[in-house]
Amino acid sequence: MSPSSRTFGFFSFLVFSLFSFVSSDDLQLLLKLKSSLVNSNPGVLDSWKLNSGAGPCGFTGVTCDSRGSVTEIDLSHRGLSGKFSFDSVCEIKSLEKLSLGFNSLSGIIPSDLKNCTSLKYLDLGNNLFSGPFPEFSSLNQLQYLYLNNSAFSGVFPWNSLRNATGLVVLSLGDNPFDPASFPEEVVSLTKLSWLYLSNCSITGKIPPGIGDLTELQNLEISDSALTGEIPPEIVKLSKLRQLELYNNNLTGKFPTGFGSLKNLTYLDTSTNRLEGDLSELRSLTNLVSLQLFENEFSGEIPPEFGEFKYLVNLSLYTNKLTGPLPQGLGSLADFDFIDASENHLTGPIPPDMCKRGKMKALLLLQNNLTGSIPESYTTCLTMQRFRVADNSLNGSVPAGIWGLPKLEIIDLAMNNFQGPITTDIKKAKMLGTLDLGFNRFSDELPEDIGGAGSLTKVVLNDNRFSGKIPSSFGKLKGLSSLKMQSNGFSGNIPDSIGSCSMLSDLNMAQNSLSGEIPHSLGSLPTLNALNLSDNKLSGRIPESLSSLRLSLLDLSNNRLTGRVPLSLSSYNGSFNGNPGLCSMTIKSFNRCINSSGAHRDTRIFVMCIVFGSLILLASLVFFLYLKKTEKKERRTLKHESWSIKSFRRMSFTEDDIIDSIKEENLIGRGGCGDVYRVVLGDGKELAVKHIRTSSTDTFTQKNFSSATPILTEKEGRSKEFETEVQTLSSIRHLNVVKLYCSITSDDSSLLVYEYLPNGSLWDMLHSCKKSNLGWETRYDIALGAAKGLEYLHHGYERPVIHRDVKSSNILLDEFFKPRIADFGLAKILQANNGGLDSTHVVAGTYGYIAPEYGYSSKVNEKCDVYSFGVVLMELVTGKKPIEAEFGESKDIVNWVSNNLKSKESVMEIVDKKIGEMYREDAVKILRVAILCTARLPGQRPTMRSVVQMIEDAEPCRLMGIVISKESDVKIKEIS
Template sequence: MSPATRNIVFFSFLVFSLFSIVSSDELQILLNIKSSLLTSNPGVLDSWKLNSNHCGFTGVTCDSTNSVTEIDLSRQGLSGTFPFHSLCDLKSLRKLSLGFNSLSGTIPTDMNNCTNLTYLDIGNNLFSGSFPDFSSLSQLQYLYLNNSAFSGVFPWKSLRNATKLVVLSLGDNPFNTTPFPEEVVTLRSLSWLYLSNCSITGNIPPAIGDLTELRNLEISDSGLTGEIPPEIVKLTKLRQLEVYNNSLTGKLPPGFGSLTNLTLLDASTNYLEGDLSELRTLINLVSLQLFENRFSGEIPVEFGEFKDLVNLSLYTNNLTGSLPPKLGSLSDFDFIDASENHLTGPIPPDMCKRGTMKALLLLQNNLTGSIPKSYGNCSTLESFRVNHNSLEGAVPAGLWGLPKVEIIDLANNNFEGSITADIKNAKTLGALYLGFNKFSDELPEEIGEAEALTKIELNDNRFSWRIPSSIGKLKGLSSLKMQSNGFSGDIPDSIGSCSMLSELDMAQNELSGEIPHTLGSLPTLNALNLSDNKLSGKIPESLSSLKLSLLDLSNNGLSGRVPLSLSSYSGSFDGNPGLCSTTIKSFNRCTSSSGSHRDTRVFVLCIVFGLLILIASLVIFLYFKKTEKKEKQTLRRESWSIKSFRRMSFTEDDIVGSIKEENLIGRGGSGDVYRVVLGDGKELAVKYIRRSSTDTFTQKNFSSTMPILKENEGRSKEFEREVQTLSSIRHLNVVKLYCSITSDDSSLLVYEYLPKGSLWDILHSCEKSNLGWETRYDIALGAAKGLEYLHHGYERPVIHRDVKSSNILLDESFKPRIADFGLAKILQDKNGGLDSTHVVAGTYGYMAPEYGYSSKVNEKCDVYSFGVVLIELVTGRKPIEAEFGESKDILNWVSNNLNSKESVMEIVDKNIGEMYREDAVKMLRVAILCTARQPGRRPTMRSVVQMIEDAEPCRLMGIVISKEVM
């Protein structure tokens, strides 16, 4: 072997040895990383083994020398603390992608040694603390830190060395508040800048125009003020511009129309003004969101020529003129909301021409003409809302029966004609609002086949003839308003089958016959108005079992005795000269006209009824005994598996063995609820969910409110949602879920038991007088902290969507817990983080106004509902009471009493002591801010907690009450 050959062999051996050493070191680093991680994605790290080639590991890429250059473990369900301290020993590492996991811990300053990194993505995780200085990472081109719970001061000065950055994504982190950082506008290579919701304040600097490579600019949910700088028109490559939910003022700058590459523009919820003429040249727009501003003038007719425009939201502005007649005709149009403007003219006929439209919302304008026939064929339409306009004519027959429609709102117009039999095809229709029109003729029998209906408002029309008995098929109906029409004939007995009905108004019609006794079987009925009809006969004794906030039977032809338990409803029986009472002074006193014979007959009837009740009770007792025996056998046969979420002192046998009749405290189709007392005296609430449940859940004395569950291949979405949400939440003011116990056919949810019941029970019962202001204050603060945690302390914001006093439970010390997550929605980080749902959830009286018509849901909806709860605490009133008037709620009532200090003091609950009334007014101020009409004006729950703490009794808070914020 020649010397040259020996040298080559020796060199090759040396290089191979070095490669082996490097490979061995890098293998060990990767194995150390694996040992620090957990994953909910089985098998993802199985290839990471000691005796394997590390370049074949899942997510690992090497160069030709077997040195690791990339690690991509994004979206792999990882948790634990990532060992960043050893990461920089991978000398050739250029890319690290860990986004969309659940990694935690802090980021060490050692990261500054990874000087070769060009790509760093650790966004959408659960880190803590601040992000360290990264001045030495001068090669960085992509930096994703968004939505990872970083806090403190961001090292903005580090950006001075990161001149190669193409993507800078820092949004959705609670950094310390800072003016718009000047270092950002020096990054001339930026293509993507995401600074939304990371505490940026002040003006957008004119130097933003120097970032001419920008394709995406997002600075939403911040504290931006001032005008949009004219220099922004230099960003001719912009495709997406989002500056919503700030306090920007002024007009769109001249030349804004030159940004012709824009596809998405969202400047909603600001104070922008002027006209929209600058937008008429933005022909590539796909989505335009300018709602809740002060824009005026006409909508450019050119919008009708845009071939890609699918979403248009312009509601709550001062726009005038007509909608472009060709709007939506050239694109796969999806959504329009131009409500609360001053628009005139007709509805454009072709917005559903391509058969893709889902929502048409044009409420509160001055539109004229009729509904184009084309919308009767729009099979994709889910929401059609045009109330408070001047529309007229007959409704296209097909509109009543659209297969996917969930809301039809035609109220306060001049529509005429009838509801056609097509409504039988509307299987998803949940709300039908037709009040204040000229609809006439008979209500079709087929309305009972629209089985999803929960709200029907037909008031102030010209309907006539009989009310169809098929109404009784609507098992989920909660509100039925038929007042001020010409309905005649009997009230159908079948209405007593609408077991969810809470409001029934049939006043001012021509109804005759007797009041059905079946109305007394409606367990949730809260308001009953049958006044101004031609009803006769006696008042059914069954009405005595109802807990009504409103009862009005006046101006009929009723006769006989007013039931003793109803005599407290003052004025409810006026105009019925045939009635008598032993307690109401304005009525004739009841006397016996048939002497002892009648008394004997009554006595015999009482005995007969007593025997019947005794026999029925015996039958029911035997039935439940048989059911319990059968249920016990079923429970014993089932194979149960337990999944615990907290430390438990019980087993599944303790729980399963307690599912018996004597422990039942609530029964219904979604689940029976049992109170379980363990051997150590600890109390639990257990919900037993059967797979085949179909009837309606009725609550008895259960102190926790649970969602109504529907069957969905054995495990309902609501069940999965509540378990998913509650099992992962740990907070003093959120109800505890200890475990779930499941079998093939059933599921048990085991909760803490709250003995004081709900805040609603305490506030609106005889116990209210014992609820002092200090206790009310503590309840408000605790509940606010619970909601603050859901919005700000969880891995992603959780929107409750049904915040109300009955979902705030109290322990033995009146400490509050937020409960009932059946409607909760975890916000997905998708297209800006705003969720839209076409199903209007929540409870009337607590729902934010924008949710009622736009179905746009974010944390501010919960803030609004919580503000209503605060008003309940201060006033002691229910959100809806007859005293407030037709279609009015507690907010209207409060707003009308803010004219003077005396009137404000007058609305404070009389049970609050004089020394605390000023403190109660402080809380009222917080409530008014929470219930601002525009979502952008409402504080976050984090701010609400701070304001409530500042409103602690005997402390001052400088917030001025203004009717304008209502």
């Protein structure tokens, strides 16, 4: 080896030795940190190893300074999980940046975070931590703090902000912190450019000091409990680009001078109680997105909006706006959508909103618009939703509208349109809903309608269509609703309709149809309602209809002959006006001469009853045996090793709870476990649910009187159970029951909730404890419960689906304020049920279960909406979901549907205990219930819309149900 080589080698060794000396401590600390991430994404930390040639400075995500000291650790978006070791990190004295955002890290942040005194940048956002965030006043160099959406709870240490005067970004949103008034410490952070406090329990008024934060570019305090007016000092924030205050209780007008915020590009104050006109916004020419929906704004839309060069979306729905839409609206930008529904707007539709060819949705329902649809929209190839129902629009629909290739909804109902549906409709390959009801459309339907193969809902009622019904309807395999009543259709009902295997609602009443009823209709597996009344149909009633389970059957006022099938005889009134029919059981019909078949059917019917009774008796014996076994199991709890996990401040210990789990404290039993009332030494009352762990399944017999679940469930505690309970523990809402803690052992799980002294809504309406609830109280219960479900569905990144919404799971406090209870537990327990996917198991309670549960594994929040609709029907009618008077295989939804034939029949089903002066108000809520219980999930509103509709259903407003002389209820669909 040459001398020069030896010199170079020695120099390299010296440098490496010095480097190792500087970084050896950091190396050991990082390796210790790695060991805590046992569930980390494979491969991410492969470079973190002892013999790494470059030391810790070569580790993935690690940055060092010139001396080899670690200054930054950036492991964000790495798919990491496990409990992060903060004690190791905080020993790295030179660390200035720690970025862990968008992972699945868990654990509690230790108080020794205070040792991270060099930190300038801390990002723990979008993780699964637990417990409170510790005091951090020692981090006086901090400039960026991201804690958003990380499941922190408890009291946030606002006082620590007094030392963090250099903060530029403060992002705390989407954490279930304890409620706190807008913290004064925040308005002293004068260097802030980004403030995100949405959905972290901020209450009270926005302080005037907000105007001191003159560097702010982004201000978000949405999904909170803010009250009062927007302070006038906000106009000092001249650099503000984004302002989001939606979903609060703000009142008043936009402050004078608000229009001076020239840099605003995103403004969202939707879902508040703001009022006044929009004149202050006319000078905000840089707006890209303007969201003002669900307020009380009035006056005209400023014509300047039509000159905004950057505005791409505009939501103004559910206000009191008047006058015309600016005719230049959307013509200067890549306009995306407009929703100005539910106002009092007049004048024509602006013609150029799709001028740049980017528009996706035009929603102008429930206004007073006039004129015709502009021809310019026939070239809007990006349009997905075209909804202008309930206006005074007229003229023929431009032919190209029918065939727009990406259109999913055409909703032109309740206008004065005329003319035909053109053959262009065959080009509408993505069209799902075609609603033309209550117009003056005419001519024959084109056979080409079968080319719109994605159609699921076709509503053509109350028009002037004529001619034959196209046989091409049979090509629409996904069609679920076909309403053609009150037109001039003639000829036969196409036999091909029987190929629409998803059809649930078929209404062809009040036409001039002739010929026989196709036997193929009896092969429709999901058909729920069949109305062929007031036609000229002849021949026999097909025996195949006997196989259907219909909530509505109406064949009245035709020319049918022969015997009424025995299994259809329970549909009283469904066959009137057919003098050629006979029956052995319907007294109002002539008796059939050849009755041998009828006697045979009667014998079969009796045998079915006997066989069914034997099954019920066997089930009852099995049920009593299990109850006896359960009682034996409940005698004692094993006092083994208990683990308590708290989610709120507690004034009790696990011993206080465990010692109270005894028979004399038992107050309820359900499919998920027993419930006990616990009284603490200080008099505070708690409810404790005892979930037994078992290797065998437990069965809860159907019991309509107690509204218990119908599931078979395996109630084992697992890591998935703990994770889901952790998620539920983060829920903070006035209308969701408080979960204080969980206490677990190898054999049992105890969930400790707040105690609600007035029991459940089921008790108040149906049990021996029932109370004479006035309408005001029932209304408050409906609204509060709806808000609780809205929070579960919309308050998180993904919906928390309850899956067992019912009146017995709506608990009432001493003031009859409602709390949603038992949310999520059905899903949790099924996830442990022998490895079965929970969406493959029918969860819920008879009478509340959405129809799609029976034939679909796609379960989402719309199932909760259906169940909540049933609860609303209970509140309005006072009836249980299942009553003997409803008839065999019928529930309250079918019963209500069958009683919507006239205004008198609707009023008749309202609970007699509701005072006369409130009966029409109750019918408004019944309207909401009908929308919620639509058979198709896609036709049900979201819980956010349900809340809005209930809030609108107050005294002195018009009824939302219009009773027509055709014995059919017309319900305006909410966009």
